[in-house]
Every structure is written in structure tokens, then in C-alpha cells.
Amino acid sequence: IRKIVERVAALRSKKYRRGAFYMRPRRSAPPRTGTGGYGIRPYDFVFDQREKTPPHLLFFILRNGGAAYPMIPQEYIQEVVRRNDIEEVIGQYVQLRRRGRTATGLCPFHNEKTPSFVVYPDTQSFYCFGCGAAGDVINFVRKYNNLGYVEAVKQLAGRAGMPLPEEDDRESRARQRLLEINRCAARYFYENLNAKTPEAAMARRYWKEKRGLSDAAIRRFGLGYAPEDFGGLLHYLKRRGFSEEELETSGLVKRSAKGNLYDIFRHRVMVPIIDVRGAIIAFGGRVLDDSKPKYINSPETMVYHKSRTLFALNIAKKSKNRRYILCEGYMDVISMHEAGFDTAICACGTALTPEQAKLLSEYADEVVLSYDSDEAGQKATERSLGILGSTTLKVSVLSYQGAKDPDEFIKKYGRERFEMLLNGTANPTEFQLKKSKAKYDLRSDDGRLSYIREAIEILTERGVSPTARDVYAGRLADETGVSKQAILSQLNGALQAAARRSYRKEQRDLSKEGIASDIRVPYTSSGESALGAANAARQLAVAMLQDPEQVPYVRARLDMSTVLVPEMQRALEAIFRCVDEHLPLNQTSLQQMLDEAAFRQLAHGQAYNHDIRLQRQDIDMYLDRLQTAKPISEQVKGMSDGQLESYFANLGKKKGARPAETDE
Numbered sequence: 131i132r133k134i135v136e137r138v139a140a141l142r143s144k145k146y147r148r149g150a151f152y153m154r155p156r157r158s159a160p161p162r163t164g165t166g167g168y169g170i171r172p173y174d175f176v177f178d179q180r181e182k183t184p185p186h187l188l189f190f191i192l193r194n195g196g197a198a199y200p201m202i203p204q205e206y207i208q209e210v211v212r213r214n215d216i217e218e219v220i221g222q223y224v225q226l227r228r229r230g231r232t233a234t235g236l237c238p239f240h241n242e243k244t245p246s247f248v249v250y251p252d253t254q255s256f257y258c259f260g261c262g263a264a265g266d267v268i269n270f271v272r273k274y275n276n277l278g279y280v281e282a283v284k285q286l287a288g289r290a291g292m293p294l295p296e297e298d299d300r301e302s303r304a305r306q307r308l309l310e311i312n313r314c315a316a317r318y319f320y321e322n323l324n325a326k327t328p329e330a331a332m333a334r335r336y337w338k339e340k341r342g343l344s345d346a347a348i349r350r351f352g353l354g355y356a357p358e359d360f361g362g363l364l365h366y367l368k369r370r371g372f373s374e375e376e377l378e379t380s381g382l383v384k385r386s387a388k389g390n391l392y393d394i395f396r397h398r399v400m401v402p403i404i405d406v407r408g409a410i411i412a413f414g415g416r417v418l419d420d421s422k423p424k425y426i427n428s429p430e431t432m433v434y435h436k437s438r439t440l441f442a443l444n445i446a447k448k449s450k451n452r453r454y455i456l457c458e459g460y461m462d463v464i465s466m467h468e469a470g471f472d473t474a475i476c477a478c479g480t481a482l483t484p485e486q487a488k489l490l491s492e493y494a495d496e497v498v499l500s501y502d503s504d505e506a507g508q509k510a511t512e513r514s515l516g517i518l519g520s521t522t523l524k525v526s527v528l529s530y531q532g533a534k535d536p537d538e539f540i541k542k543y544g545r546e547r548f549e550m551l552l553n554g555t556a557n558p559t560e561f562q563l564k565k566s567k568a569k570y571d572l573r574s575d576d577g578r579l580s581y582i583r584e585a586i587e588i589l590t591e592r593g594v595s596p597t598a599r600d601v602y603a604g605r606l607a608d609e610t611g612v613s614k615q616a617i618l619s620q621l622n623g624a625l626q627a628a629a630r631r632s633y634r635k636e637q638r639d640l641s642k643e644g645i646a647s648d649i650r651v652p653y654t655s656s657g658e659s660a661l662g663a664a665n666a667a668r669q670l671a672v673a674m675l676q677d678p679e680q681v682p683y684v685r686a687r688l689d690m691s692t693v694l695v696p697e698m699q700r701a702l703e704a705i706f707r708c709v710d711e712h713l714p715l716n717q718t719s720l721q722q723m724l725d726e727a728a729f730r731q732l733a734h735g736q737a738y739n740h741d742i743r744l745q746r747q748d749i750d751m752y753l754d755r756l757q758t759a760k761p762i763s764e765q766v767k768g769m770s771d772g773q774l775e776s777y778f779a780n781l782g783k784k785k786g787a788r789p790a791e792t793d794e
Contacts (some may be wrong), residue, residue, distance in 0.1 A: 207268070412428035502534055
């Protein structure tokens with residue numbers, strides 16, 4: 131606290147420089163009351179960029195939509211991390227199990243069945259040995275909630291009851307402007323749907339007559355209409371103060387080959403895509419007839435990532451029902467809600483993703499797959515079963531006949547009949563066996579054998595219980611006329627073969643693991659010595675992270691030209707820069723200076739050495755390994771005759787050569 135007070139006091143007398151930014155007192159600073167234990171408000175100063183940005187910050191400015199991390203004082207960021215224990219925060223999102231000094235759980239950033247995600251309370255960091263995700267508590271919140279760095283800091287600051295910083299957050303402002311553009315566009319589409327024009331009347335007939343939607347459903351989903359006008363939305367938004375650059379990044383307008391902007395959505399009924407927080411993040415547009423392309427969707431933007439978005443989840447999450455219905459498209463979802471099934475959702479994009487499955491598992495206990503009955507819908511069902519099988523969700527498949535999709539089925543047979551189908555849904559094994567049986571002619575011997583072979587492959591998959599295998603073996607016997615004992619014998623053989631394959635794969639994966647398994651040396655520096663040198667450089671970085679007092683010792687003896695991997699060069703330079711700028715030598719400081727590849731190198735080494743304390747003799751060994759990995763021509767360059775003679779004499783001793791005899 132004393133350092134913060136002294137720094138702010140210094141700001142009043144002179145400008146204090148950090149990197150390419152000058153901090154100056156904020157002229158309209160509020161009274162210094164209610165300081166939350168600081169004695170001063172940490173946001174009583176702002177940042178001005180007065181000179182060219184240094185290269186090591188340019189990467190972050192571009193990556194974060196113009197927001198560089200130093201816009202929030204470093205002391206404030208470090209205090210946010212100190213006040214938010216990483217195990218406690220991550221434990222709110224991931225079920226962790228304590229194992230000595232660490233905690234493990236299933237990684238939230240990729241699908242897995244065996245925990246490889248580790249939290250290290252000692253270093254306030256996390257690392258996934260499966261996908262390589264790593265960082266501190268800020269990076270976790272940022273990745274998990276799809277936030278910018280500044281937004282993640284603010285969220286954690288609010289959690290800790292800290293006063294929020296007021297900084298020039300260009301990333302946050304750009305996001306807010308984009309959300310405001312989408313909100314204005316939704317209003318424009320809704321107003322045009324209710325306009326007194328012939329084409330608006332046609333759009334209303336589409337929603338009300340063809341789709342059978344009520345006015346309440348149209349309002350609930352914010353449905354609208356984009357008129358046949360190349361510049362209607364463009365001029366509407368420009369009149370509200372949005373620049374052409376902002377509109378172009380929104381995905382609502384496009385620039386022609388001649389350089390003119392025009393509306394992307396024209397003569398289409400419009401569906402806004404809303405996230406779980408209630409913000410409009412994108413749009414989908416459908417033609418009123420059967421012309422092509424039938425659907426046009428917004429491109430991905432700073433606020434819209436289709437692989438992480440589920441349509442209508444903002445409505446479904448309000449339901450008390452924990453059984454969700456996963457449909458193929460948003461038109462099906464809207465029709466399902468109109469029929470009273472308020473947990474219907476669909477994946478944005480062409481197929482369900484692991485990120486969407488993870489998001490769904492936060493709100494649902496059970497998922498019913500309700501895709502179209504055509505071939506594309508059945509393939510989508512199979513893909514989704516594979517992805518949902520890695521979650522804790524109970525999964526079932528809706529099977530119906532006499533209609534191509536749920537919307538058509540409800541219109542033909544009514545809501546009650548569809549609800550009966552929902553209550554009688556098949557489990558994934560049932561669905562796959564039924565689909566397999568339909569492929570073969572069971573009247574022929576070849577058809578029966580092929581069906582049995584494929585059915586046994588299905589029954590050997592993980593998740594099928596021994597009891598279920600026995601039941602399905604009996605059914606296979608009845609369907610094919612083959613004895614149940616013969617089918618069970620073949621099934622047991624297949625299970626043993628699958629277990630052997632799984633064991634061999636596990637051994638292959640283990641053989642690829644190790645402290646240097648992820649290092650990729652340059653093509654021109656291949657070989658075991660190069661790999662050893664690359665690992666030595668990373669071990670030196672880990673040693674300095676474990677004991678910052680070793681930094682001067684390493685820095686004085688390390689020849690940076692011996693560091694072969696560019697990512698490790700950047701990592702070592704960042705460590706030295708932390709010391710020069712008197713910053714804490716931890717992941718919080720380093721992840722603000724490094725790109726993801728270099729940061730992962732450091733995090734990987736730190737995770738593998740968590741239980742190993744590297745000593746001075748280890749440092750000397752790694753320094754020597756780096757030096758000896760250099761080609762001899764490089765090592766002897768610039769040596770005097772005496773130094774050369776001594777060098778080769780020592781080299782001979784290491785190889786066990788006898789000293790040369792001399793004449794007396």
C-alpha cells in the first residue's frame with residue numbers, strides 16, 4: 131500500500147513513465163473516500179499514449195482490439211490476483227479434488243474423461259496436461275467466460291469488493307459499441323416488420339401464417355424483417371452516429387469491389403441471436419420463399435463466437451425443467467417454444483461443438499436430440515452423440531415418422547402427440563442399433579452377419595453397461611436367429627480386443643509425454659543435442675521463476691545465441707524485463723508480456739517441475755548444456771592460440787584421450 135501511495139504522490143509532481151504510456155492524475159478525480167482499504171483510489175490516474183508503442187506491447191494491442199494491458203496499473207492487477215484465490219475461483223466452475231499440494235479436475239476447455247487439469251495454489255496458476263491451457267486466475271476467467279483481459283480483471287475485482295479502475299479500455303468500448311449497433315439493428319428490423327408496406331405485410335404473413343407464430347412469440351424472440359434495400363440499415367445506423375469502420379466490423383454491412391458499403395441482409399425475415407446475458411450478438415436471416423441461399427448468418431465478431439453460442443438459451447434457462455430439447459435450426463426452436471416446449475435450443479453453426487456441449491451441461495441435466503429425419507439430420511445426431519457422450523448429461527434421441535422435422539410433426543399431429551414422443555425417446559445405443567438394422571437385409575445370411583458385426587461394435591463402446599449388453603444380445607439373437615450364447619461369445623472377444631487397443635494407445639500416449647515432449651526445435655537445429663539445449667533453456671526459465679534471486683546469476687552467464695527456440699528467447703527476455711521493471715516474477719506479469727506460444731512453454735515447464743526445486747548446480751548444468759550444444763566452430767571463434775590449446779586439451783580429457791608424449 132505504501133508503494134501505491136508513493137507512486138500516486140509522485141504522479142502529482144511529475145509524469146511517471148511505464149513502457150510507452152504516461153500516467154497522469156485524472157483531472158476530475160472523485161473525492162478520496164470509501165477507498166476499500168487502499169487509502170487512495172487506484173483509478174485516480176489515466177494513461178496517455180505519447181510516443182510509439184514498443185514492439186512487445188503491439189501484439190497485445192492488436193490481439194485485444196486495441197486494449198493494451200498496462201492501461202490498468204500493474205499494482206492493481208497483482209492485488210486482484212492476490213485477493214482471488216485461484217482454487218476457490220476455479221472451484222466455482224470445475225469440480226476439483228485435492229491431491230496433496232494440488233487440485234485436479236476435468237478440463238473445462240476440452241472434452242476429456244480422465245482429469246488432466248491441475249490447479250497449483252502455491253503459484254496461483256493452472257495447467258492442463260491435455261490441451262495446454264494455462265495461466266493465472268485472470269486468464270482462467272477470461273478463457274472460461276470469453277471475456278477481454280480488462281473485463282476479466284473487472285469481474286474479479288468486483289468479486290473481491292475492490293473499487294473498479296477507470297481506464298481507457300478501448301476493447302470494452304468497442305464491444306459496447308458493437309452491441310449497441312446490434313441493438314439498433316434489431317429495432318430497425320422489428321420496425322420494418324410492422325411497417326405499412328406490402329413487403330412488410332408479406333413478412334408478417336410468413337411469420338404468422340406459414341410459421342403459425344403469435345404476436346407474443348414474435349415479440350419474445352424479437353423477430354423482424356430486412357427490406358429489399360441495399361442501404362436502408364446502413365443509413366439508419368449512420369444517422370445514429372456509428373462510423374463506417376464500426377459498421378463494417380459488425381458484420382451487418384459489406385464493402386463492394388468498388389469500395390461502397392451495402393446491407394448484407396435484404397428481403398429476409400430476421401432472427402436476432404441473443405446470449406445468456408440478454409445481449410444481441412448476431413443475426414440470422416431467411417428468405418421468404420425457397421430461393422438460395424436459404425439462410426444467411428452474421429460472421430463471427432468480437433462479441434459473437436458461434437462455436438460457443440446456443441440459440442434461445444437465454445429463454446430456456448428461465449425454465450424450471452432441466453430436460454432440454456436440442457433442435458437443428460432456430461426456426462424449429464421458435465416453433466417448439468410456440469407449442470409450449472420452452473427448453474428448446476439449437477447450436478449456432480453447422481454442428482454441435484464441445485464448447486456448446488459444456489455450456490449446455492451448466493443448465494441441463496438431460497438432453498433430447500430432436501434433429502430432422504433426413505440423412506443430414508441423422509448424421510448430425512451421430513456427431514452430437516459423440517460430443518455429448520463426454521459430458522455428464524443424460525442423452526436420448528427423438529425418433530418420429532410422418533414428418534421431416536419437429537415443426538412439421540407438431541403442426542400435423544399436435545402438441546400432445548409430440549410430448550408422448552419426448553417421453554418415449556430412445557437412448558443413444560437404441561438409436562444406433564436401430565439405424566444399423568435399417569442398413570441390412572436380415573433375410574440374407576450376409577445381411578445378418580454384417581448387422582451382428584456392426585451391432586457388436588456399437589455394444590463395445592464405453593458407456594454401455596454389462597446389463598444392457600446382455601439385454602441387447604438377447605434382442606440380436608431374436609432378430610437374426612443366431613443363438614444368444616454365440617453373440618455373447620463374439621461380444622466378449624470384441625471387448626477384450628477393444629481393451630487391448632485402448633491399453634496400447636495409452637502406452638503410446640505415455641511414451642510421448644515428458645518434460646521436453648512439446649518442444650519443437652528449428653529445422654536447422656535438429657538432433658538430440660538441440661532438443662537437450664532447448665529443454666535446458668526452459669529449465670533455466672523455471673529455475674528463475676522458482677527463485678528470482680537466481681536471475682542475475684543466470685543473466686550474467688547466459689549466451690542468448692545458444693537458445694534455439696524463439697519462444698524461449700522471448701520468455702527469457704520477459705523474465706529479465708520483469709526484473710528490470712521491478713515487477714513480481716509470476717505468471718500474472720509474464721502473460722501480459724508474452725504471446726500464447728511462449729507463455730505455454732513457460733507454463734509447461736513450471737507444471738512439470740512443480741515438485742522439483744531446481745538448485746544452483748542444476749542451473750550450472752543447464753548453462754553448460756547450452757554452451758556445449760553450440761557447434762565447435764562457434765565455440766572456438768575468437769579464441770587465442772593459448773585458449774585453443776587449452777580448449778582442445780580439456781575436450782580430450784572429457785573423451786578419455788591420453789595426453790600427447792613430448793620429446794625431451
